[in-house]
Amino acid sequence: MRMIALPSYVNDIAETVRRALAEDIGGGDVTALLVPAAQRAQARVIAREAAVVCGRPWVDEVFRQLDPAVTLDWQVTEGATVAAGQSVFRLEGPARALLTGERTALNFLQTLSGTATAVRRYADAIAGTGCQVADTRKTLPGLRNAQKYAVLCGGGVNHRIGLYDGILIKENHIAAAGGIRAAIAQARALGAGVPLMTEAETLDEVDAALQADVDLLLVDEFADDQLREAVQRVRAHRARGGHTLLEYSGGVTLQTIRALADTGVDRISVGAITKHLHAIDLSMRLI
Structure with missing residues (x-):
């Protein structure tokens, strides 16, 4: 190796x-x-x-x-x-x-x-699905970079390293900005030159994110039927030339990750790999 x-x-x-x-x-x-x-x-x-x-x-x-x-x-x-x-x-x-x-x-x-x-x-639990394990910012203080590197050694991928190398619009940002479309528009206007990512709590927010062709769409604790529908919408978006990746997060365990990967999501973020x-x-x- x-x-x-x-x-x-x-x-x-x-x-x-x-x-x-x-x-x-x-x-x-x-x-x-x-x-x-x-x-x-x-x-x-x-x-x-x-x-x-x-x-x-x-x-x-x-x-x-x-x-x-x-x-x-x-x-x-x-x-x-x-x-x-x-x-x-x-x-x-x-x-x-x-x-x-x-x-x-x-x-x-x-x-x-x-x-x-x-x-x-x-x-290993999701081998063969094409899905990747991603980390979060839930790391040991002072060892962020080291643990992010360890994720790569284990066969995972890094999300953003910190608050400086990616925009992630979360529910509180959406609420403060007056909605997901407004939040995305404001983020685009920053011209920060970093990946633009957003959470979505509903399928309507999924559609708004796809219309904006964000770099990564993060769905948190979607029910099975919602998640599969989100996968289909993302695939249709990419078939039209979009490039958005779909990531799932929320309470993922070794017992549940395979079923989640089988839905067709691109990545699954797991906070436990660095905090537990x-x-x-x-x-x-x-x-």
């Missing part, structure tokens, strides 16, 4: 790692002083459960910042699956640096691998 390329929005790894190390080390790792400064060591990190591995750039940066003399040998490619008991990577270098960086490195790896693993489960986080159990041992 090829290495997952870092998207352009992941431009804060060094700063994120710096903050994480400062949070853990503070004025200094006093326990590491028990180890002679010149002592070298080797260690390996093992997965205690099956997972999709994600977080290598953050782990590498942890040890680069602590001591560039530490070398890492990854046994698993980013985005690949490991089994319980499998070695993920090995380390060699100054023992103090290995011990000081252990928890921060594993915190990144367990969190991002947990996100990627969750995404992979949802993606199960961190992967990992262990580092000196060898």
Whole structure:
């Protein structure tokens, strides 16, 4: 499996790692002083459960910042699956640096691998439908870019990264603007140069969005018959030359996502993949 390329929005790894190390080390790792400064060591990190591995750039940066003399040998490619008991990577270098960086490195790896693993489960559940799993902005504060990257490692796609790279007209915007048509018109007038997306709560709002040929139409908790009708209207719109994508959101679970994908929607956004986080159990041992 090829290495997952870092998207352009992941431009804060060094700063994120710096903050994480400062949070853990503070004025200094006093326990590491028990180890002679010149002592070298080797260690390996093992997965205690099956997972999709994600977080290598953050782990590498942890040890680069602590001591560039530490070398890492990854046994698993980013985005690949490991089994319980499998070695993920090995380390060699100054023992103090290995011990000081252990928890921060594993915190990144367990969190991002947990996100990627969750995404992979949802993606596998809808395999073959042509539908994609999309993320939301329901991410851990300070780890938005990292978790968005983990979604890609798990086989999902990113919605907008933040409030700056896409206009998403939601129900409160529609109410404040005096209706969906007025809200879309005002958004077009901004000339922001970013994708224009809108929610729709009724089929009439679906029609208004399609008339405006928005980039993405988001339907939230539509009933089955409404959702299938929305799919048909979007398909008819695209047959006439439109390009609007249809996304479903709202209370999606592993048990319900396949039926939703089978309706023909293009994407299904799942907040749980980034906010209901199960961190992967990992262990580092000196060898």
